[in-house]
Amino acid sequence: MAIAAAEKASTRAFGPGIALSCRECGQQYDLTPRFACEFCFGPLEIAYDLSGVTRADIESGPANIWRYRSLLPVPENVAELPNMNPGLTPLVRADRLGAELGLRSLHVKDDSANPTHSFKDRVVAMAVEAARAFGFTTLSCSSTGNLAGAVGAAAARAGFESCVFVPAGLEEAKIVMAAVYGGKVVAIDGNYDDVNRFCSELIGDPAGEGWGFVNVNLRPYYAEGSKTLAYEIAEQLGWRLPEQIVVPIASGSQLTKIDKGFKELVQAGLVPDRPYRIFGAQATGCSPVARAWEAGHDVIQPVKPDTIAKSLAIGNPADGPYVLDVAQRTGGSVEHVDDTEIREGINLLARTEGVFAETAGGVTTGVLRKLVREGRIDPEAETVVLNTGDGLKTLNAVDAGVTATVKPSVEAFTAAGLA
Amino acid sequence: MAIAAAEKASTRAFGPGIALSCRECGQQYDLTPRFACEFCFGPLEIAYDLSGVTRADIESGPANIWRYRSLLPVPENVAELPNMNPGLTPLVRADRLGAELGLRSLHVKDDSANPTHSFKDRVVAMAVEAARAFGFTTLSCSSTGNLAGAVGAAAARAGFESCVFVPAGLEEAKIVMAAVYGGKVVAIDGNYDDVNRFCSELIGDPAGEGWGFVNVNLRPYYAEGSKTLAYEIAEQLGWRLPEQIVVPIASGSQLTKIDKGFKELVQAGLVPDRPYRIFGAQATGCSPVARAWEAGHDVIQPVKPDTIAKSLAIGNPADGPYVLDVAQRTGGSVEHVDDTEIREGINLLARTEGVFAETAGGVTTGVLRKLVREGRIDPEAETVVLNTGDGLKTLNAVDAGVTATVKPSVEAFTAAGLA
Numbered sequence: 001m002a003i004a005a006a007e008k009a010s011t012r013a014f015g016p017g018i019a020l021s022c023r024e025c026g027q028q029y030d031l032t033p034r035f036a037c038e039f040c041f042g043p044l045e046i047a048y049d050l051s052g053v054t055r056a057d058i059e060s061g062p063a064n065i066w067r068y069r070s071l072l073p074v075p076e077n078v079a080e081l082p083n084m085n086p087g088l089t090p091l092v093r094a095d096r097l098g099a100e101l102g103l104r105s106l107h108v109k110d111d112s113a114n115p116t117h118s119f120k121d122r123v124v125a126m127a128v129e130a131a132r133a134f135g136f137t138t139l140s141c142s143s144t145g146n147l148a149g150a151v152g153a154a155a156a157r158a159g160f161e162s163c164v165f166v167p168a169g170l171e172e173a174k175i176v177m178a179a180v181y182g183g184k185v186v187a188i189d190g191n192y193d194d195v196n197r198f199c200s201e202l203i204g205d206p207a208g209e210g211w212g213f214v215n216v217n218l219r220p221y222y223a224e225g226s227k228t229l230a231y232e233i234a235e236q237l238g239w240r241l242p243e244q245i246v247v248p249i250a251s252g253s254q255l256t257k258i259d260k261g262f263k264e265l266v267q268a269g270l271v272p273d274r275p276y277r278i279f280g281a282q283a284t285g286c287s288p289v290a291r292a293w294e295a296g297h298d299v300i301q302p303v304k305p306d307t308i309a310k311s312l313a314i315g316n317p318a319d320g321p322y323v324l325d326v327a328q329r330t331g332g333s334v335e336h337v338d339d340t341e342i343r344e345g346i347n348l349l350a351r352t353e354g355v356f357a358e359t360a361g362g363v364t365t366g367v368l369r370k371l372v373r374e375g376r377i378d379p380e381a382e383t384v385v386l387n388t389g390d391g392l393k394t395l396n397a398v399d400a401g402v403t404a405t406v407k408p409s410v411e412a413f414t415a416a417g418l419a
Numbered sequence: 420m421a422i423a424a425a426e427k428a429s430t431r432a433f434g435p436g437i438a439l440s441c442r443e444c445g446q447q448y449d450l451t452p453r454f455a456c457e458f459c460f461g462p463l464e465i466a467y468d469l470s471g472v473t474r475a476d477i478e479s480g481p482a483n484i485w486r487y488r489s490l491l492p493v494p495e496n497v498a499e500l501p502n503m504n505p506g507l508t509p510l511v512r513a514d515r516l517g518a519e520l521g522l523r524s525l526h527v528k529d530d531s532a533n534p535t536h537s538f539k540d541r542v543v544a545m546a547v548e549a550a551r552a553f554g555f556t557t558l559s560c561s562s563t564g565n566l567a568g569a570v571g572a573a574a575a576r577a578g579f580e581s582c583v584f585v586p587a588g589l590e591e592a593k594i595v596m597a598a599v600y601g602g603k604v605v606a607i608d609g610n611y612d613d614v615n616r617f618c619s620e621l622i623g624d625p626a627g628e629g630w631g632f633v634n635v636n637l638r639p640y641y642a643e644g645s646k647t648l649a650y651e652i653a654e655q656l657g658w659r660l661p662e663q664i665v666v667p668i669a670s671g672s673q674l675t676k677i678d679k680g681f682k683e684l685v686q687a688g689l690v691p692d693r694p695y696r697i698f699g700a701q702a703t704g705c706s707p708v709a710r711a712w713e714a715g716h717d718v719i720q721p722v723k724p725d726t727i728a729k730s731l732a733i734g735n736p737a738d739g740p741y742v743l744d745v746a747q748r749t750g751g752s753v754e755h756v757d758d759t760e761i762r763e764g765i766n767l768l769a770r771t772e773g774v775f776a777e778t779a780g781g782v783t784t785g786v787l788r789k790l791v792r793e794g795r796i797d798p799e800a801e802t803v804v805l806n807t808g809d810g811l812k813t814l815n816a817v818d819a820g821v822t823a824t825v826k827p828s829v830e831a832f833t834a835a836g837l838a
Contacts, residue, residue, distance in 0.1 A: 063482045063507055084773060085509060088482055090534070095501065096578060113532055115509070115773070117811070153773030159515060163837070168824055173592075173811055179819035180810060182770035186837060187824040198827040205829045207838035351601035354503060354534070354572030391599060392536070392592055392811040400598035405587055405606040408617040410624045418582070418605060419626035 013133035017073030020044040020220055033134050033217045044220045046073045050268045055239060063088045065122055065228040071264060073221055074129045082158045083128055086121035087228050089113040091236035097352040101372045105382045109233055110355050116153045117390035118146035123225035124154045127214035130221035136212035137161055142195040144311045145174030146389055151214055152181035165195045173393045191305060193316050226254040230261025233384055234271050241274045243381035246368045248360045248388055249280045249289050250312045252319030259326045280323050280334035281367035283307035287336035289320045298324055308339045308397050309359035311389055337366035346398055356391035432552035436492030439463040439639055452553050452636045463639045465492045469687045474658060482507045484541055484647040490683060492640055493548045501577045502547055505540035506647050508532040510655035516771040520791045524801045528652055529774050535572045536809035537565035542644035543573045546633035549640035555631035556580055561614040563730045564593030565808055570633055571600035584614045592812045610724060612735050645673040649680025652803055653690050660693045662800035665787045667779045667807055668699045668708050669731045671738030678745045699742050699753035700786035702726035702761060708739045712753035717743055727758045727816050728778035730808055752795060756785035765817055777808035778816050
């Protein structure tokens with residue numbers, strides 16, 4: 001891939017980031033908008049110089065992901081630049097859910113508190129800084145919905161044009177949220193994997209000139225945003241790693257980056273080393289990674305998604321094999337729950353902890369319940385379950401409405417048997 | 420009103436709160452679930468001992484409203500109790516919106532980042548602590564929608580029963596969000612003012628025994644939560660008061676409490692004294708306070724609401740007269756914008772700052788624009804505009820959708836004129 005001169009940026013634009021490094025063969029590259037290794041086609045990720053990071057420095061930073069700027073490929077002054085500034089979302093002590101499931105110590109990391117109410121604000125915030133460094137003028141993405149909203153909002157805030165691509169038939173809330181910021185929202189007649197292929201084609205075309213596709217040509221930068229989930233969880237637990245964590249799988253990137261984040265914290269001396277187990281969660285209707293795990297395969301057989309968990313409906317997950325590695329290495333596993341269990345998971349989390357999750361949160365909560373029931377998670381170990389999205393975006397997934405409609409009198413209220 | 424022994428709580432349950440004090444006649448009462456003065460029927464509010472509060476103490480506190488616990492009627496250990504822990508929402512530096520409107524220094528206080536995505540989480544968090552202190556077992560409220568969701572979630576988190584009352588015909592998202600947490604949601608055949616009257620009736624009835632109505636019998640505690648908006652804005656500006664602020668008006672309570680918060684910060688020596696102007700914002704279709712302001716009256720003529728800004732649709736706002744006082748005293752005013760201007764306000768805020776507001780945010784943004792256009796706000800002064808809710812809850816208020824649907828090929832994309 002030819003890198004235009006204008007796309008080169010000073011190293012200082014990426015703070016502690018020093019190079020792109022191939023995850024397969026280790027080949028290193030300059031920090032450019034490149035995402036695959038020229039030699040082995042392996043995915044690229046950021047290599048860092050993490051010397052000199054301290055807890056005190058982090059703790060005195062802003063109440064968002066930029067407190068971790070010395071662990072991210074962003075400039076030192078990032079907090080001064082126009083960005084959505086996501087992160088530092090609540091780590092909810094989930095005693096009531098824990099008691100109901102039979103877990104001694106449970107927290108919910110609730111990422112619905114982000115600006116557009118999904119974890120995608122974290123990754124997009126990183127991509128915005130990369131796009132700025134590379135001089136891109138339009139932000140784009142392929143999206144199952146949440147990412148489209150996050151890109152639209154971030155582009156508006158930072159003064160980029162935007163054009164996002166989604167599969168036709170998405171939830172109305174996700175469409176409106178993507179479109180309200182004034183950018184283009186193009187529905188592609190197909191599923192997410194078709195949208196993704198289309199975007200890859202567009203990158204090589206003059207029509208995509210000057211466009212930063214946050215999850216394609218900016219993917220190495222973008223993906224690092226998920227590490228901040230790991231950093232925040234560790235800091236919010238009092239600077240220690242959790243012993244068990246349940247993470248949803250769409251492309252699988254988030255799960256692998258949480259693992260990377262935990263490892264970096266240990267490497268930088270910010271937390272003591274401690275064994276942790278990472279559990280992946282998929283919807284049965286789109287569970288290629290869970291099926292490979294069950295079968296003991298190390299390749300992923302793509303599937304055609306059919307599930308209410310549309311934000312996880314990636315039938316050909318790019319990071320699937322790496323997810324299998326992480327689950328294997330940490331002593332975790334990859335599980336799936338069906339649409340009924342997803343709905344039950346949403347209701348369970350809402351009823352016990354007041355967290356209204358989108359379907360992805362129903363998947364993680366459902367998988368957590370299943371792991372406990374089947375005795376495959378340690379009920380005594382410190383456990384975290386992720387909610388990565390917001391129930392307001394998937395209203396149709398829940399069956400909840402008014403208990404009754406009555407006339408405005410106590411008599412009517414009592415007569416309706418509601419007192 | 421007789422106060423049951425069980426409803427008395429130790430003073431320590433209310434931290435620096437020392438008494439209830441009548442806003443009209445100054446009569447003081449013990450900290451009990453009482454909301455109106457026995458002598459003059461004036462509203463009661465909390466009186467404090469604010470000695471010994473420091474910036475350092477606040478800055479070392481949690482990243483939520485409990486960092487201000489020494490300015491609130493809550494126990495010292497409040498951060499350890501099950502509560503939604505709202506607050507410390509972003510103060511967004513709104514350079515793009517400011518430039519478009521012609522304001523030199525503008526920030527948006529974005530309260531959609533709260534757990535249930537409205538400022539109501541702040542007031543409910545206070546009411547939960549009061550309900551706990553008084554031994555109530557059910558949380559209730561009259562609500563235009565946002566409050567119902569906040570109460571449902573907080574009750575689930577803290578282990579209360581809940582039963583909330585809303586006017587029939589509310590937005591679907593608000594209904595689902597209120598109901599998903601497992602409590603009762605009762606629609607009242609009438610408008611918000613009917614719901615409110617019904618709740619007052621229920622408090623005196625055996626059917627309401629043991630119920631804490633967050634915005635009725637717990638109102639003095641509840642209402643203090645709005646002060647945290649003032650505290651956060653001042654702290655986020657670097658410990659100074661803004662010179663101008665635009666605040667939505669429903670009951671008017673929030674606006675008066677922001678004023679109270681600013682005054683307390685000065686009184687406690689946390690910020691330097693500085694003149695500030697408070698502007699109230701209403702929807703034309705429910706603008707009793709703005710109309711009284713225009714007419715120079717000091718009483719409010721109730722109206723029958725007819726506006727898309729349902730969260731502000733209180734036709735008989737309890738704190739209306741106090742709002743007029745604050746606007747008068749600070750050199751502000753009370754303005755209104757119609758439904759078209761509200762929609763434009765939502766789009767303007769989304770397009771320039773990536774903040775997707777509910778209709779109430781459209782009202783404040785619309786009023787800000789109007790104030791600038793009519794030369795009634797100082798374009799050089801440091802200004803803050805509040806967004807108190809989330810666009811996902813009022814999707815029907817915006818007209819936004821896909822730009823186009825195309826087949827998954829660059830050719831189709833280009834042919835559609837989208838490149």
